[in-house]
Amino acid sequence: MSNQVTGAQSLVKSLEHAGVEVMFGIPGGAILPAYDPIYDSKIRHILVRHEQGAGHAATGYAQVTGRVGVCIATSGPGATNLVTPIGDAAMDSVPMVAITGQVPSAAIGTDAFQEADIRGITMPITKHNYLITNPDDIARAIAEAFHIAGTGRPGPVLVDIAKDALQKMTEFKWPTNINLAGYNPKTKPDSQAIRDAAALIAKSKRPVLYVGGGVIKANASKQLLRLAELTGAPVVTTLMARGAFPDSHPLHLGMPGMHGTVAAVTALQKSDLLITLGARFDDRVTGKLSTFAVNAKIIHADIDPAEIGKNRFADVAIVGDVGEAITALIPALETEFKKSEPDLTQWWSQMGALRSKYPVGYDHPEDGSVSPQYVIERIGAIAGPDSIYVAGVGQHQMWASQFVKYEKPRTWLNSGGAGTMGYAVPAAMGAKVGAPDTTVWAIDGDGCFQMTNQELVTCAINNIPIKVAIINNESLGMVRQWQTLFYNSRYSNTSLDSKRIPDFVKLADAMGCVGLRCDTTGDVDKVIKEAMAINDQPVVVDFSVFRDAMVWPMVAAGTSNDDILVARETAPDWDSQEL
């Protein structure tokens, strides 16, 4: 019986058959049988320092490569430490397979040592999950998990395997076909919907291409560029879609939403037609939903039918792969435009004026301290559009979206939906593993950095030379900004004292990285270039920046996009605009 293997061997063979080249994880009791065949496998296993790091590394890898990321952990706390990255991957539709060991099947339900019902725990935050107690089921579960994670709307799938299933003998049989009665994502858009959409676009006087992360997931940037140039409509790219459309393109108005540009936010508000492509009308984009784009008809293209009509009624629903939808839309539009070409001159004169009058900007602090926006802008300028940028969550994330210029898809990674502080360092690690020849900058806050920086040890030991910019304002900056604006400057528990403790340079050094410090505006370029020159070790730069810099523009939570402020208590000068 040549195919007789242990369940653990079946698992590792399955991962090899699924095309896995790398996985991030930590062994422990229940998953230990799997680590024995991993020792012999051609799959690279990167031993992280915390399971959360394994999860975010898997998502970082997945977002850069478009492949399914893999993380592995033991039962109980190992598995629960994966909960945050799994939830994060679910919110941002990142393809990921998480493998966890489970206590032996006879012990399940007895509150055994290191037992946690991880299938039950992750039910609401996975696309699907499995509990495997029979070794014969392992190969099929792994094959299905990769299929489900990577197709349709991507997402995380967890496979929990009881220890005895890993130990028992089975016959390895990789399934040649996967036929799931309840899973058959529709990728080809309905042709009538495409014609309806084309007819609406041809009639629209104020169209906007509202582009979401689905365009990046679908690798549809080239098609988007053709569609944009064909329609001549303004393009806005959401936080998850930065890089889907070149920032340098004249049709681009920037990012919409809570910290979007005045032009992008206003274009959505004043539009008569939102051509929504792989976006989901998130509250951070719409502001107060009942006042969002009230005069706009909605074309909504998404691969997930449940997104259509969830937050906003769609006049034309296009269910399918957004790349296929755009590809189908182009000839349909060309036919419509033969009858009548829309004239967007008036619309562009308004939006163009807003764009030039209200670019995202910042002031250098009067006290001579370093502007955080300037640091981020310079990193983007020096590292350029071929580099990959990975942000944590907070002010630095918004500035990294605003002040780095993105030209290519999959060069901007962040935790958009979940807003997971601590995402940047491990996700950058995964990104660098996926794109080893590309410069990867983690742009992190001093708060975020202190949540997951131990993965720099993993980077140093495994030759994963990422670069980390700590935008150190010694605060939980975004929370502090809200306290300034909405809580009467009462700074309850947002001061981190991180210009004093820890010493980030020493910490970096202790973790096997190069630690650099920058305290003055004049040194910013020099230090960035110094960091750029180091490619055999991870680099951490502690940029000491102005504490009270704020992210502008801003639409306060729960208010209307019409009430966007360009600075504190400063609305755009609408009177001088003809809208």
Add this chain to the structure above:
Amino acid sequence: MATHTLSVLVENSPGVLARIASLFSRRGYNIDSLAVGPTENSEISRMTIVLNLDGHALDQVIAQLFKLINVIGISEMTDTGSIKREALLVKVNAQKSDREKVAAVAQKYNGVIVDESDVSLTIEATGPSIDIEALLKSLEQFGIKELVQSGLIALERGSITLADRTLSTSRVAISDSHSATADYQN
């Protein structure tokens, strides 16, 4: 608020009821009743879910249900297009003097006396919800000691089956019945 009845075919696999319950809980949908049981196919279970919808369109519930990998087919059971039944067991006070009256009420609603004691009768009845409600109302005068009701079950009229239709129709449900969800702040 409007009441809708959904028949849902699901894979007969561990955890599937928890998945459905978890979905309804986290999306804030209210379930009035839920009945689960085996079907003609041993690999498939059928759930009948009665929902009271408020703010969320039925289409959205259906679309979210379809996202569950174990969900194979869904159909709305309308009042005219389907047979809907509930089952009831009710223990009623019945002294000697009342016995005939209780039995007459039960009979009127096709109820059957399935157990008796010196002071009570237990009646079994199945029927449309409205008949079950009427039976209970008529029995109130005697004093209801205890009752148990099943969730509603439903089957479409005619020869077509949900399993047949599931494999041939589009799984996409979109209509204009959407009502905007409430604004919120966080």
